[in-house]
Amino acid sequence: MTYQVIARKFRPQVFEDLIGQQHVTRTLCNAIEQGRIPHAFLFTGTRGVGKTSAARVLAKALVCEQGPTPRPCNLCEHCRSITAGNHLDVFEIDGASNRGIDEIRDLREKIAYMPSKARFKLYIIDEVHMLTSEAFNALLKTLEEPPEHVKFIFATTEAHKIPSTILSRCQRFDFRKIGVGLIVDRLVDICEREGVGAERSVLTTIAREAGGSMRDAQSLLDQVISFSGGNLGGAGLSELLGLHDQGKVLILLRALFEGELPRAFTLLREIDEAGHDFGRFLLALIETLKDLIVLSVAGEAGAESLDRTAEELVELRSLAGLRSTGEVELINDLFLRGHQLLHGFEHPRLLLEILAYKAVLVDGLIPIEDLVQSVREKKKT
Ligand SMILES: [Zn+2]
Structure with a gap:
């Protein structure tokens, strides 16, 4: 048996499989149910959030024997050949490698013919923003007078690069990053x-x-x-x-909040020896401190707005109980300024260690000049 990568093996086959995009799938399902199917769909959003998968499910929904239906059967000939990628009326085009006027002209000629088996001819154009402006112009002519039997599904990571004349003829769906x-x-x-x-x-x-x-x-x-x-x-x-470990961020913060400087230094040494990027680590610290402030200022309503797992929230709530909001803010300020110093700094671990003891000592205002000064002095020695 050949090994199948997880992303392919667990590719969504129905709208319910698309995670974190209910706002899109609900609208699509309603449109299909009400028979209000636009000629062109535009799926936008960052990479890997389900745009192409959604396009294929939508293709099935439109040409399934039972359809158009929000719940394609995945059993009929149409559904199965879309899964296999060999449906005669469903064309998947990579906009990056077919970006020229000739390809779009060719597409326009073929569009004139009726579908061979399905009720629609479907064109899924991925990375559509890569088309040349001539190609967009040719495409626009089709979108202005689309034949009844043709539907377009465009996908892009960069919607702002698509001409407004095209945008205005598409129904747009914005895919979100997944929590x-x-x-x-x-x-x-x-x-x-x-x-x-x-x-x-x-x-x-x-x-x-x-x-x-x-x-x-x-x-x-x-x-x-x-x-x-x-x-x-x-x-x-x-x-x-080489993965960045959020767990370490929480462990370090606990050590700092509890005044356990040796524990913090040991952890920083481990991170250094593992060859981790201190810049990213410091950013993760800053983000976590920001989350702590949100938690203590906005309470449970704030917790819902954070991109955190239940386990992380438990630890964050516990950490928030150790220091006042004002102190957490001071520490965050310290780290923010430290992050600005980090760029081009030869000894990032040293900077982190200084930030660590400054954080432990936070019980009032620390002028930033002191921080800069101590970094300079340490550098000299
Ligand atoms: Zn079907």
Whole structure:
């Protein structure tokens, strides 16, 4: 049996499978149910959030034997050949490699012919913003007088590069970045189905690293599984993969808040020895402190606005109880200014250590000049 990458194996086959995009799928389903199907759809959003998957599900919804239906059967000839990528009336075009006027002219000629089997001819154009302006002009002529039997589904990561004349003829759907909690839930589900033992903390690290992209999260999971031999619990896994570990951020903050400087220094040494990027670590610290402030100022309403898993929220609430909001703000200010100093600084760990003891000492105002001065003095020695 050939190995199938997770992203392909678990590709959404129905609208319900698309995670974190209910605002899009609900509108699409309503439009299909009411028979108000536009000639051109535009799916926008960052990479790996489900645009192409949604386009394929929409294609099935439109040409399924049972359709047009919001719930394509995935069993009929049409659905199955779309899954297999060989439906005669569904064309997937990569806008980046077919960006010229000739390709679009060719497309316009073929559009005139009726579909061979399905009720529509569907053109899915990925990365549509890559088309040349001549190609866009040719496409515009088709969009101005679209034949009844043709539907377009455009996908792009950069909607601002699409001419407004095209935009105004599309129904636009903005896909969102997917929250860490939703990605973790999906990864847990995948691991269970794959028979892979995985600690939730490892999956959280992967999800956070993916930055809102389900596809990135899934390919990271692929790497981690092949690296670990199917048991994602091993200590040091994130170090070995060079993943940024949110857990370490929380451990460091607890050490600082509890005044445990030696513990903080040990952790910083470990991070240094693992070759991690202190700039990213410091940014994660700043973001976490910001979240702490949101939690203490806005309470539970604030918690909902944060991109945090339930486990992280428990620790954040506990941390928020250790220091006053004012102190947390001072520490965050300290780290923010430290981050500006970090660029081009030869000894990032030293800077982090200075920031650490400054943070432990925070119990009132610390002038930034002191920080700059102490960095300079340390540098001289
Ligand atoms: Zn079907």
